[in-house]
Amino acid sequence: MKYLSYALPALFYILCLTSCFKDEPLNAECDIETAWIHADNPEDMFFSLSDSLINVKSDITEIVFEVKSGTDLTALAPMFAVTEGATITPASGSVHDFSNGGKVEYTVRSQDGEWSRKYTVSFRTVKRTKEDIVKFDFENFRKNRTGKYYEWSDINEDGTNLNNWATGNPGFMIAMGSAPAENYPTTPIADGGLDGAAVRLVTRSTGAWGATVGKRIAAGNLFLGEFDFKYVLTETLKATRFGVRFDKKPVKFTGYYKYAPGDKFQDQYGKIIDGRTDRAAIYSVLYRNHDDAGNPVVLYGDNIMSSELIVAIARIEYVEPASGWTMFEVDFNYVKELDEELLSNYGYNLAVVFSSSDEGDHFEGAIGSELMIDKVRITCTITE
Structure with a gap:
C-alpha cells in the first residue's frame, strides 16, 4: 500500500501531462524565416558570402537574391527555414530555372493547416x-x-x-x-x-x-x-x-x-x-x-x-x-x-x-x- 500511495499521484501527474500535450494547439504561423543558396564557389556568384543568405522580415513576401553578372541562373536550389511545423511547396532545396527574370512562387502552410502564405523568389543580376x-x-x-x-x-x-x-x-x-x-x-x-x-x-x-x-x-x-x-x-x-x-x-x-x-x-x-x-x-x-x-x-x-x-x-x-x-x-x-x-x-x-x-x-x-x-x-x- 505504501508503494501504491506513491504510484497513484505519479500516475495522475503523467496522465495530466499527457493531456496537456494532447491539448497543446498546433502552430498557426506560416512564414519563411531564412532563405539561402548553397554554391560550391560562392565568390563567383555573390559579391560577398553574406549575400547568399537572406533573413526574411515578417512583412516581406518577395525574396530577391542579388548576384554577379554572368551567374548561371538556369538550375538553382533555394533552401528555406520556415516557422515550426510549417511545410513549404515546392520543397526547400528543389531545383528551378530563374533565368531571364524568372520567379518561382512558394506556398508555406501552417502546422495546423488553417493558414498559408505565398512568397516569390527571384534573382537580380547587379550590373x-x-x-x-x-x-x-x-x-x-x-x-x-x-x-x-x-x-x-x-x-x-x-x-x-x-x-x-x-x-x-x-x-x-x-x-x-x-x-x-x-x-x-x-x-x-x-x-x-x-x-x-x-x-x-x-x-x-x-x-x-x-x-x-x-x-x-x-x-x-x-x-x-x-x-x-x-x-x-x-x-x-x-x-x-x-x-x-x-x-x-x-x-x-x-x-x-x-x-x-x-x-x-x-x-x-x-x-x-x-x-x-x-x-x-x-x-x-x-x-x-x-x-x-x-x-x-x-x-x-x-x-x-x-x-x-x-x-x-x-x-x-x-x-x-x-x-x-x-x-x-x-x-x-x-x-x-x-x-x-x-x-x-x-x-x-x-x-x-x-x-x-x-x-x-x-x-x-x-x-x-x-x-x-x-x-x-x-x-x-x-x-x-
Whole structure:
C-alpha cells in the first residue's frame, strides 16, 4: 500500500501531462524565416558570402537574391527555414530555372493547416552602371500592403521595385494606427514637387501611447535602407538600418528642399524648451559594409555618424528655413581612403537620410516641423 500511495499521484501527474500535450494547439504561423543558396564557389556568384543568405522580415513576401553578372541562373536550389511545423511547396532545396527574370512562387502552410502564405523568389543580376549621377526623384510611391501608410522605391531596369527606401511610418502605426495614411509622418506630395511628386516629412505627436512609453513625437524621415519593425519598442535606434550597397565614389550631394520648423520644441519628457528651434537633418554617409573579420555590417541610428567604418560624410550642417524650393549642395568629406577593389565588389554602403527633426531619433523636436524633399542627386566619379 505504501508503494501504491506513491504510484497513484505519479500516475495522475503523467496522465495530466499527457493531456496537456494532447491539448497543446498546433502552430498557426506560416512564414519563411531564412532563405539561402548553397554554391560550391560562392565568390563567383555573390559579391560577398553574406549575400547568399537572406533573413526574411515578417512583412516581406518577395525574396530577391542579388548576384554577379554572368551567374548561371538556369538550375538553382533555394533552401528555406520556415516557422515550426510549417511545410513549404515546392520543397526547400528543389531545383528551378530563374533565368531571364524568372520567379518561382512558394506556398508555406501552417502546422495546423488553417493558414498559408505565398512568397516569390527571384534573382537580380547587379550590373555596375557607368552613369556618374545617381538620381532620386521619389515619383514611385504606394501604400504598403495593409494600406496604412506610404512607402517609396526606385525602379530596376527590368521594371521591378528596388525597395531601397524606408521610413519610420511602421513605428508610427503602433501609436496612431487609426490615423489615415495622409496623417503619418512621411507622405507623398503627388503634384507638389518641382515637376511631379515630392516627399513631405512632418514631426507628429504620438498621442497618449507615446506619452506613456516616453516616445512623444515621431519625426518624418526617409532613408536609404530598411526599417526593422521588431526593434521599435525595445531598441528604437536599431530599427533604422541605414544604407544600400554602392559601387561608385560619391563626390557631391545635391537636391531641393523646403523647411519650416514647428512652433514649440520639446524634450523627450514633453517639456517645452523656450528659445530652442527645431532643426532638420539632411546628410549622406559612405561606409564599409564588412568589418576587418569579414562580418557583414549595417549602421544604425546610434552609430550612423560615429562608426569607425565610415569613409565619407556629406552633411548640411544647418538646414535654413525656406518657404520655396531651395537647392542644397555639399561635397563628400573623405575621412579614410577609398579601396577601389573593395568598391568594385560592392564593399561599401551608401546612406542618404532626411528628417524633419534632427533629434527625432531621441524623441525631441517640435510637432509640426515640416521638411519637403525633391530631385536628390549623388554625383560620383567613375571607377571602371
